[in-house]
Amino acid sequence: MQTDILVSEVGPRDGLQSIKTVMPTEAKKAWIAAEAAAGVREIEVGSFVPAKLLPQLADTAEIVAFAKTIPGLTVAVLVPNLKGAEAALAAGADKITLPLSVSESHSRANLRRSHDQVIEEAQAIAAAIRALPVERRPHFEGSLSTVFGCTIEGAIPLRQILALAERLMAAGCDEVGLSDTTGYADPKAVREMVTAVRGVVGDKALTGIHLHNTRGLGLANVLAALEMGLDMVDSSLGGIGGCPFAPGASGNIVTEDLVFMLQAMDLRTGIDLKKLLKVRKVLAEALPGEPLYGFTPDAGLPLGFVPEQSTRKLETA
């Protein structure tokens, strides 16, 4: 098993978009700065979507500009289309993720686009990236969402998923990711999906996974993904967020519990766990009354547990 794991914090995007309260811009900055100071090396800080759809993320450009001032941090954003990607490029994001829901019903509900339309957006985004000087090109990921099943369609045929993975790569994505939007995954399904998708895109073009804890299997699914050689895992501080467009699907995996598991297994994250646990306070103060999840924050660290000592210098993406 690989020993360095990239924990990609998605709370400021995936978490906040699910919460009605609009977090003040300064609170977002404090949260991002605190997590980066705890050693988190990649944070999805927002999404370039119309402010009327998601007012919670209306300040994404300002947040990207702020996050870019933090040394060593990979600043990731979600974009639904070329227009969002252009804003992301203008803001200087390091990583751009375009979601493509392998369930076409969910794609229409979530992005209001057919599969063909999303692939066209991917092609246009890739062209816009290629038009930039090499040193300014962000990493471009196509995220296969609802890949473990959809609350509207149920299981999606594997052939359809693999065809979409190939089309995303052909459109110009640097890699594809797997996203359990609905919390349907299980360890066996994770293993099988990683094997199948890598079969068409190659090992290097699938390194990351986005899992939910909807049915309590989040960390078991992470373990299965790690065993398959993936080394990038999305999670959300306090477990906030999920997918507001998939009814009954909620609950990102909790960054605090994930980092505890990884460090307990002697995997390296570059994160100072004790510092990370303190960031929870920043979040609680900025979102009063909002439930925060996670077990390790309540239970504390085991007696004699030696976390990674400090934020070590690890290669950033």
Add this chain to the structure above:
Amino acid sequence: MQTDILVSEVGPRDGLQSIKTVMPTEAKKAWIAAEAAAGVREIEVGSFVPAKLLPQLADTAEIVAFAKTIPGLTVAVLVPNLKGAEAALAAGADKITLPLSVSESHSRANLRRSHDQVIEEAQAIAAAIRALPVERRPHFEGSLSTVFGCTIEGAIPLRQILALAERLMAAGCDEVGLSDTTGYADPKAVREMVTAVRGVVGDKALTGIHLHNTRGLGLANVLAALEMGLDMVDSSLGGIGGCPFAPGASGNIVTEDLVFMLQAMDLRTGIDLKKLLKVRKVLAEALPGEPLYGFTPDAGLPLGFVPEQSTRKLETA
């Protein structure tokens, strides 16, 4: 990986001993009957301890007698010593578990006995079992508790753990079990501990594990145990219980989530998951105001999910 997994429900013992409310005997019977009807094949129904210490379990003899009337159910009990074992033998329990805390400090706090004293009890219990006709002898397990670390002593030296495992087998146990009393386990530790203990007792004398979800890693740890070939997992309906003598350690893994994971992975449990989810109501009514845990009960089953169709006839222990 083995495909038949024995889910051993410990709620009526481990769960109820952690809850101050004394559940009425009739409610316990209704709970046990309902879980057995859902296909659960082994239930730890109580513990033979002095009623003044655990009044919640004072009716264990009556509960064992009732549970014995359910065809195909393995009726398990916990005993702290020979006196408890004698009561268990008189009641006709099918399986007797003697906990031995590998942390001697915890052993003194929990069982009020040194390691030598617990081993002596094990020898006396084994002798009492051997004195019975073969067909009436229960299965005798020595459970290595705090095996993944102790809230008083921290990590316990592996040499000490292995010596105690050997001594339990030499004393006459049929097998040893691993118990994460404190919720300190992680998947790597599970793999290493299974390997090490099997190295001294043999593969057939270690088949089961008792895990907690204290830090959210419960099902990830189950996955690691399954991958090592274990095929018996303890859990508690609604996740009630934990260890009242280990401060800060609480939260059994949730039977509902465990069974969902196993069935999603195409492993066989013999349990009708939809029926099992309904048993939760029996528990909620019998323990008003008591928090019940679990994700699958809230989220429901995935669209198109095909659970094991009905309670199939599986070999019982």
